[in-house]
Amino acid sequence: MTLMDKIKETAAFLQDKGISAPEFGLILGSGLGELAEEVENAIVVDYADIPNWGQSTVVGHAGKLVYGNLAGRKVLALQGRFHFYEGNPMEVVTFPVRVMKALGATGIIVTNAAGGIEFGPGSLMLISDHINMTGQHPLIGENLDEFGPRFPDMSDAYTGAYRARARKVAAELELELQEGVYLGVTGPSYETPAEIRAFRTLGASAVGMSTVPEVIVAAHSGLKVLGISAITNFAAGFQEELNHEEVVEVTQGIKENFKNFVKAVLAEL
Ligand code: HPA
Numbered sequence: 001m002t003l004m005d006k007i008k009e010t011a012a013f014l015q016d017k018g019i020s021a022p023e024f025g026l027i028l029g030s031g032l033g034e035l036a037e038e039v040e041n042a043i044v045v046d047y048a049d050i051p052n053w054g055q056s057t058v059v060g061h062a063g064k065l066v067y068g069n070l071a072g073r074k075v076l077a078l079q080g081r082f083h084f085y086e087g088n089p090m091e092v093v094t095f096p097v098r099v100m101k102a103l104g105a106t107g108i109i110v111t112n113a114a115g116g117i118e119f120g121p122g123s124l125m126l127i128s129d130h131i132n133m134t135g136q137h138p139l140i141g142e143n144l145d146e147f148g149p150r151f152p153d154m155s156d157a158y159t160g161a162y163r164a165r166a167r168k169v170a171a172e173l174e175l176e177l178q179e180g181v182y183l184g185v186t187g188p189s190y191e192t193p194a195e196i197r198a199f200r201t202l203g204a205s206a207v208g209m210s211t212v213p214e215v216i217v218a219a220h221s222g223l224k225v226l227g228i229s230a231i232t233n234f235a236a237g238f239q240e241e242l243n244h245e246e247v248v249e250v251t252q253g254i255k256e257n258f259k260n261f262v263k264a265v266l267a268e269l
Contacts, residue, residue, distance in 0.1 A: 003091060003098075003142075003144065004144060004146065006051075006052040006095070007052075007095070007098045007099055007102050008102065009051055009052060010050060010051055010052045010053065010095070010099050010102075011099050011102040011103050013050065013051055014045070014050070014065075014067075014099070014103065015103070017043055017045060018043050018067075019043055019045075019065075019067040019076065019103065020103065020104075021074065021103065021104045022067060022074050022075055022076035022100065022103055022104065022105050023073050023074045023075065023105060023106060023107070024073055024074070024075045024076070024105060024106070024107050024108060024109060024266065024269065025075070025076050025077075025078070025096070025097065025100035025105045025107075025108035025109070025223075026070075026075050026076065026077040026078065026108070026109050026111075026262075027078050027081050027096070027097075027108065027109070027110045027111060027214060028077060028078060028079055028080070028081075028111055029081065029111045029112035029113050029210060029211075029230070030112070030113040030232075030247060030248065030251060031113060031230075031247070031248045031251030031252065031255065032111050032112075032113070032230060032251060032255060032258060033064075033079035033080060034255060034259065035070075035077065035255075035258070035259045035262060035263075036064070036066040036077040036078075036079045037066075038070060038259070038263070039066045039067070039068040039069065039070050039075060039077060040068050040069045040070070041068045041069055042066050042067065042068040043066075043067045043068060044064055044065070044066050044067075045064070045065045045067075046063065046064055046065075047063040047064065047065065047080070048063070050065065052095065053095065053096075054082035054086075054088050054092040054093070054095065055082075056080035056081070056082065057086050063079065063080045064078075064079045064080070065077070065078055065079075066078075066079060070263060070266060071263040071264070071266040071267040072266075072267055073266050073267070073269070075266070076100055076103065076105065078096055081093075081096070081210060081214070082095075082096075083187070083188075083209060083210055084134065084136060084186050084187075084209075084213065085186050085187040085188040085209060090136055090137070090138040090140075090213055091138070091141075093138065093213045093214070094138045094213050094214055094216075094217040096214075097214050097217045097218050097221070097223070098144075098147065098217060098221065100223070101147065101218075101221045101222075101223055105223065106223070106224060107159070107162065107223060107224035107225065107226065107269060108214075108218055108223050108224075108225055108226075109225075109226045109227075109228065109262060109265070109266070110127075110211050110214055110215060110218075110225060110226070110227045110228070111227075111228045111229070111230070111258070111262070112182075112208050112210050112211050112227075112228075112229050112230070113208065113229070113230050113231075113232045113247050113250075113251055114182060114206040114207060114208035114229040114230070114231055114232065115190070115191070115196075115206060115207045115208065115231070115232070115233050115234065115235035115236070115242070116205075116206055116231040116232075116233065116234055116235060116238075117183075117196060117199060117200050117204050117205055117206055117207060117235045117238075118178075118180050118200075118204075118205035118206070119178045119180065119205060119206065119231050120231065120234060121231055121232055121233050121234065121250050122231065122250065122253060122254055123176070123178050123230075123231040124170075124175070124176070124177055124178065124228060124229070124230060124231070124254065124257060124258060124261065125177075125178040125179060125180050125182075125205065125206055125228070125229040125230075125231055126163055126166055126167070126177055126178070126179040126180075126226075126227070126228060127158050127179075127180070127181070127182045127211070127227030127228065127229055128158055128163065128179050128180060128181060129157070129158055129181050129182075130157070130158070130181065130182045130183065130184055130211070130212050130215060130227075131181060131182075131183040131184070131199075131202060131203070131204055132184055132212050132216070133183055133184060133185050133199070134184055134185060134186045134212060134213070135186070136186065136213070137216070138213040138216050138217050139152070139216060139217070139220055147220055147221040147222075148219075148220040148221050148222060149220075152216075152219055152220040153219075154216070154219055157215055157216070157218075157219040157225060158215070158225050158226070158227050159224040159225055159226065161224075162224055162225070162226040162269060163179070163226070165265065165268045165269060166226060166228075166261075166265050167179075168268070169261065169264045169265045169268055170261065172264070173260065173261065173264055175257060175260075175261055177261075178205070178231075180204075180205025180206060181203055181204050181205050181206075182204070182205070182206050182207070182208060182211060182212070182227065182229055183199050183202070183204035183206070183207045183208075184207075184208060184209070184210070184211055184212030184213075185207060185208070185209055186209060187209035188209065190235075190236055190242040191207060191235060191236045192236060192237075193236050193237025194237075195236070196235040196236045196237050196238070197237065199235075206229050206231060206235075207235050208229065211227060211229075215227060226265065226269070228258070228261075228262070230250075230251055230254045230255075230258055232246065232247040232250040232251055232254075233246055233247060233250065
């Protein structure tokens with residue numbers, strides 16, 4: 001089966017479940033999946049039941065797709081994403097974005113936990129741009145002309161108009177919102193202190209192991225993107241040691257702010 005056939009098959013499967021015409025896709029990162037529990041009139045589908053779909057293996061990722069109303073918008077939320085470091089091919093990592101587009105979404109909100117280079121733990125950072133340091137590219141191979149051009153423009157991948165609205169919403173909520181560049185690596189190890197010093201020189205504000213592939217595929221297909229990082233730790237070299245438990249724990253502390261912010265932004269997009 002071609003990739004296009006798989007996208008169509010999965011979209012048709014979800015449409016049969018009553019999932020049609022979402023306005024926004026929501027990709028919820030480590031520890032941030034709780035937001036999907038607030039979706040009203042929800043249709044919930046386990047990843048294991050969805051054809052052509054990957055499997056989520058990371059602690060803090062539930063592995064469910066939740067469709068319904070959130071902040072007055074029709075959303076398709078993913079509790080848990082697929083990472084390249086889990087052994088998923090890029091086609092699988094980015095497949096949900098393609099299905100969101102095929103179902104008619106106009107925009108996606110992509111969230112993640114990230115290590116802070118410019119900002120400290122507990123910060124919420126609007127992603128203004130990214131640096132792809134994965135050494136991979138999700139659009140390698142035959143171009144899907146139905147989705148977008150061979151050489152897509154990435155100048156406004158993190159849609160400027162969405163960021164402007166997000167800043168306005170943060171000001172209204174009196175929420176401190178940082179903004180900066182997300183540098184994407186494959187993981188699964190955390191970075192070395194030397195790598196973080198190099199990334200800082202390159203202009204990175206935060207570093208993480210996701211998001212970049214999904215956003216490239218979203219930009220290719222003309223989906224608008226809002227990216228939000230929850231900074232869970234100082235990147236390597238700025239604190240004693242790094243571990244996933246801490247990432248999950250700090251996320252717990254940020255998540256109320258995060259949930260309120262995302263809902264308020266959704267209402268304005
Ligand atoms: N590095 C990479 N990914 C991460 C980090 C980090 O420090 N924290 C949370 N995700």
